[in-house]
Amino acid sequence: MQSKKFISRLILFSILNVAIMVTLLSFFSGRNRDIHLENWETESNLLVTGENQHYDLAILGTSRGRVFSRDSNHLTVEKLLGKKVINLSKGGGGGLMPAMVHLNHFYRRGNSVDQIIYFVDPWIFFCPINNENNTFFLRDEPFELSILRDLVVNSFPSQQIISYLQMIAVDDWKSISRYAAPGLDRLTLKAIDPVKLEEARNHYLGLYNYDKFDHYSKFVSEINMVAKKNRSKISYVMLPILMRDFPGAKEVDKKLKEISRSEGVGYYNLIDKMQERKFFYDHMHFNNKGISYFTQTYLEPILQLTQLP
Amino acid sequence: MLFNSLSFALFFLLLTGVHFALPHRFRWILMLVASYYFYICWSPGYILLILISTLITWYCGLKIAGVPATTTPAPDTKDSKNIAPSRRAADREGSHNMESDSEIKRSDSEIKIPDKRRVFLTISLIANLGALFFFKYYNFFTASIFEISARFNLFQGHDAPLIHLMMPVGISFYTFQIVSYTVDIYKGRIPAEKHLGIFALYVVFWPRLVAGPIERAGRLIPQFRQESSFDYKTATDGLRLVLWGMVKKVVIADNLAIYVNQVFDHCEDYTGIPLIIASILFTIQIYCDFSGYSDMAIGTARVMGYELTENFRHPYFALSLREFWQRWHISLSTWFRDYLYIPMGGNRVKRWRFHYNLFITFLVSGLWHGANWTFVIWGGLHGLYLILENISEEFFRKFGRSLFNRGDATSSVNRAAGSTSSGDTISGSVLYKGARIAITLFLVNYAWIFFRANSVSDAFYITGNMFMTGGENPAAPVVEPSAFILSVAMVLFLVFVEIREQRVRIEHYVASLPFPARWSIYTLGLWAVVISTVFGVKQEFIYFQF
Numbered sequence: 001m002q003s004k005k006f007i008s009r010l011i012l013f014s015i016l017n018v019a020i021m022v023t024l025l026s027f028f029s030g031r032n033r034d035i036h037l038e039n040w041e042t043e044s045n046l047l048v049t050g051e052n053q054h055y056d057l058a059i060l061g062t063s064r065g066r067v068f069s070r071d072s073n074h075l076t077v078e079k080l081l082g083k084k085v086i087n088l089s090k091g092g093g094g095g096l097m098p099a100m101v102h103l104n105h106f107y108r109r110g111n112s113v114d115q116i117i118y119f120v121d122p123w124i125f126f127c128p129i130n131n132e133n134n135t136f137f138l139r140d141e142p143f144e145l146s147i148l149r150d151l152v153v154n155s156f157p158s159q160q161i162i163s164y165l166q167m168i169a170v171d172d173w174k175s176i177s178r179y180a181a182p183g184l185d186r187l188t189l190k191a192i193d194p195v196k197l198e199e200a201r202n203h204y205l206g207l208y209n210y211d212k213f214d215h216y217s218k219f220v221s222e223i224n225m226v227a228k229k230n231r232s233k234i235s236y237v238m239l240p241i242l243m244r245d246f247p248g249a250k251e252v253d254k255k256l257k258e259i260s261r262s263e264g265v266g267y268y269n270l271i272d273k274m275q276e277r278k279f280f281y282d283h284m285h286f287n288n289k290g291i292s293y294f295t296q297t298y299l300e301p302i303l304q305l306t307q308l309p
Numbered sequence: 310m311l312f313n314s315l316s317f318a319l320f321f322l323l324l325t326g327v328h329f330a331l332p333h334r335f336r337w338i339l340m341l342v343a344s345y346y347f348y349i350c351w352s353p354g355y356i357l358l359i360l361i362s363t364l365i366t367w368y369c370g371l372k373i374a375g376v377p378a379t380t381t382p383a384p385d386t387k388d389s390k391n392i393a394p395s396r397r398a399a400d401r402e403g404s405h406n407m408e409s410d411s412e413i414k415r416s417d418s419e420i421k422i423p424d425k426r427r428v429f430l431t432i433s434l435i436a437n438l439g440a441l442f443f444f445k446y447y448n449f450f451t452a453s454i455f456e457i458s459a460r461f462n463l464f465q466g467h468d469a470p471l472i473h474l475m476m477p478v479g480i481s482f483y484t485f486q487i488v489s490y491t492v493d494i495y496k497g498r499i500p501a502e503k504h505l506g507i508f509a510l511y512v513v514f515w516p517r518l519v520a521g522p523i524e525r526a527g528r529l530i531p532q533f534r535q536e537s538s539f540d541y542k543t544a545t546d547g548l549r550l551v552l553w554g555m556v557k558k559v560v561i562a563d564n565l566a567i568y569v570n571q572v573f574d575h576c577e578d579y580t581g582i583p584l585i586i587a588s589i590l591f592t593i594q595i596y597c598d599f600s601g602y603s604d605m606a607i608g609t610a611r612v613m614g615y616e617l618t619e620n621f622r623h624p625y626f627a628l629s630l631r632e633f634w635q636r637w638h639i640s641l642s643t644w645f646r647d648y649l650y651i652p653m654g655g656n657r658v659k660r661w662r663f664h665y666n667l668f669i670t671f672l673v674s675g676l677w678h679g680a681n682w683t684f685v686i687w688g689g690l691h692g693l694y695l696i697l698e699n700i701s702e703e704f705f706r707k708f709g710r711s712l713f714n715r716g717d718a719t720s721s722v723n724r725a726a727g728s729t730s731s732g733d734t735i736s737g738s739v740l741y742k743g744a745r746i747a748i749t750l751f752l753v754n755y756a757w758i759f760f761r762a763n764s765v766s767d768a769f770y771i772t773g774n775m776f777m778t779g780g781e782n783p784a785a786p787v788v789e790p791s792a793f794i795l796s797v798a799m800v801l802f803l804v805f806v807e808i809r810e811q812r813v814r815i816e817h818y819v820a821s822l823p824f825p826a827r828w829s830i831y832t833l834g835l836w837a838v839v840i841s842t843v844f845g846v847k848q849e850f851i852y853f854q855f
Contacts, residue, residue: 002541003329013828017835158315165843 028168029145035173039069039087044140045102046147047173048086052110056083057303058232060099060223061119062130064239064285065089068119073291080295081303086113092136095124096219101137101150103223107230108146115303116227116234120256121241121284122248125216126208132156138164142173187281188289197243197283205247213248217255224263235266235306240274240294242283266306270298310350312551312605313559313842320347321609328613333536337510340533340613347515348478355477359513362437366487367508369433373426373494374501426495433491441484444476449680479519481677483512485644490526492648499527507533516610520602522618522640529615537614547611549816552834554604560841561799562597565590568788568796569761576767583787584775591761592754593800596625599638623807625753628745630694633753641677645670664699668692678760683768687759694752 037047043066059065068077069087078085088102099118106113124130132155141147143164151161220236227234236256238249253269260267279290286294310317324343331339349356448471455469490511493499502508511530517523572579572587579587603620610617618640627633634642650670656663668689675688755772762768787793806815813821819830 003539006539006541006544013831016828017832020832020836162843169844 025143025145025148028143030142032142032173035142037174038074039085040072040074042140043091044142044173045088045090046105046141046144049088049106049109049111053086053112054084055086055111055113056115057081057085058103058106058113058116059085059087059089059119060103060116061089061239062093062095062121062124063089063091064121065119066091067285068291068295071288073288076288076292077295077299080292081300083303086111089119090134090137092134092139093124093127093130094134094137095121095127095130096216096223097131097154097156098134098137100154100219100223100226101147103226104150105144105147107226112230113232115306116232117299117302118223118234118236119239120236120252121239122246122252123204123207125213125252125255126210126248127204128209128212129207131212131216131219132160135160135163138167141167142170143167188278188287190277192242192277192283200283201243201247208247213251213255217259220256220259221263224259224265233266233306235268235302236260237267237298237302238269238271239286240270240272240279242275242277242280244272244275246271266302268298268302273298310347312602312609313555313838316350321612325613329539337506337533340514341506341510344510344513344515344518348513348518351519352475352478354475355480358440358477358480359483360509362440362483362487363509363512364505365436366433366491366512367502367505369429370491370494370501370508371503372429373433373491430491430495434488437484437487437491441480443472444474444480446676446680447472453682482521482523483518485523485641485677486526487512489523489644489648493526502526502530514610514615516606516615517617520599520606521638522603522606522620523644524618524640528618532615540614543614544612546816546820547608547613549819549831550604550608550611552608552831552838553815554601554606554608555838556601556834557597557604557803558601559845560837561803562594562601563841563845564792564799565594565597565796567792569594571787573761573767573771574763576762576771579787580774580777584771587787588754588758588761588771588775590796590800592625592750592757593803595757595760596621597803623810625750626746626807626811627749628742629749630691630698630752633749634691634695641674645674649673664696667695667699671695682765683759683762686765686768687756690756690759694756 032047033051035047036050037044039048042048059068066087066089067073068089074085074087086106088099088106090098090102094102103116121130138147138151138160141164148161148164151164224234236259238253238256249271253271256267256269259265274290274294279286279293281287310320320343324339328336328339345356348359448469451469451471455467490499490502494501502511507530510533511524511526514524514529569587569591572583573591576584600621607617607619620639622636622639624633624637627636650666653666653669654662655666658666669692671688671692672685673688674691675684675686678684678687758771758775759765759768762771788796809815809818819827822830
């Protein structure tokens, strides 16, 4: 009898507090939708993503995809392709799980896109730091209840959820989300230091968890399903990198070929292309020359090949 | 698994449900498994260590108890029989005076122990204290020896052979618990626990595993055997205590930590007022942090029907340093009293020896808190305080007597009756009490600087510069003004509650309120914790490092 009383009161108290929580979160959700910035002005995706907009191309990826928009590169890419582009890549190593969250939100806001190019890196298939443990992918994003729900549903760790909830307290979005190091992609890699390359390789290897490969690979299929459901054509491109034998690249290549065949999506492995320093400002990020060259030489033909009939 | 985490909330909810659903005879198994799981969440690598400690202590305990103790026909054997009850009574009444308990000491000297018992006692103590020394103090002592040797040009060109191991969580707490168990059996105060499972549960009982209270076997083990059913009042009392503990830890302590950490971690950037404020805020922070944890531990255990030792009793309202130690970390101070201070002779020895005993006890207490000279100095300071307090009390007692000797016949009558009317008036006045509390608090606050400082040199910098003015920009705020105002508001709120608690404990006061007011307080408390968890800076429990 006493325990029944206790349980019923506990349930009642929980319901009361869940109701308070939902009310508060709904109140704070989407309060910054009136702020609109452009891809070359900010690292944020939500402040760029409008409502009921149509784009010709959406880019997904990590910082290697983000450089296609930083500074004035976004305008260059749009001009070279003659297309309206939205960049949903996330700097700071936003991998497959973050990409899924951002793509979902993009569609939920009533937007549409013809083609999606996902610039994949090998490490996003192995590193929790690029997926559920990524601390950056929501740092520049205003609070949206639907994104919070995605984080909970996809079992993101509580620390990431708490870190996203902290965005409620941010009130100066116009200045807080600006790209922090403008002009970086105008530099050219002076030399390739083998020691530093080896350090970079070891750094990634230290973060790799090979057991997670299958788990993260499933998100490729989920992203494909979301794209298909929203009538977008998606293609995966392994970007050039100045380390052709990058750890895990072969496994990722094999997996993406398999998915490409079974799910009817495009896949292009360009990891060993453009092996010249003049296209990079470090061993993996294109400078603006590299972006122009890549867009004209590879991206444009890929888009022509994969465009909707 | 922190008490203020979602994973703990789920663990606790599930465990409590299953605990009361299970028949009593299976509950110890559930609690044991849950306790090991709780420990693995903290320190998975060291589960083997705690298992080995448990087995050694259990076996030695049985062996010690198995060999009959031959006692000499002491002239007052009545006293020795009454040792345990009198100690329990003293505990119940909150009398933890290091200068009392003479009967325990007396009885100990009257018992002749066979050698075999002593062998098993030694094995158990060496195994457990050895592990504690190895993991907690080896590096400290080795580095200190090398440092001192270097000054005499010894070990030149050699690095100190340090070990790079993480300290097992809660080792200081469970080791002391294990030691008290072994010694109590040896002294004949408690019987040895024959059931390995129950004994293992005593060692790892999860609510108190990582930061106490340090429970005595005679108090906790019988509770595992006692059949209990769910009690609504006890459970809600426990939950109220958990909530109040969380508010103290997450809302108050963690908030104050922002200012405290900024100043203590960059102390050379500050002089004067910021150093004073930081030391005061740390005094509040450490109280809220540790007593908050203790409240959560006691509260969670209470929900499931187990009663743990009260660990704090408004220590900052103590009228003297002696009283402070009867109110602060009670389970530890009584441990030191019973297992170090009294065996050394307590106060029933010559005056110099009594002072020596006090000083050594507090020095060791400082070392228990951490392998760092800052803790040793902190303990030493408290030892010194108590010695000076004892000397000054003696002086004032004599001074008062000589003053009254000059008085009239009435005062002689009063004195004979054990009462000094004028003395009572003075000592009973609010002003006098306030002054004594303030002096005690000032001394405690001063000692905390050494406890919190990152190094001895930092501590001396702070103590040397806290009453200085100047610096580059003394008026520059340490934290945002709004954050500072919030900190001050928190401190005032705590002071208000602590004053109210002199009459009635907060959980009992809240329980007496009407339903809407009660639930409003629960909801406010919960949301204060949630908001502080999400938007505040998360801080580890200070006492977890010990």
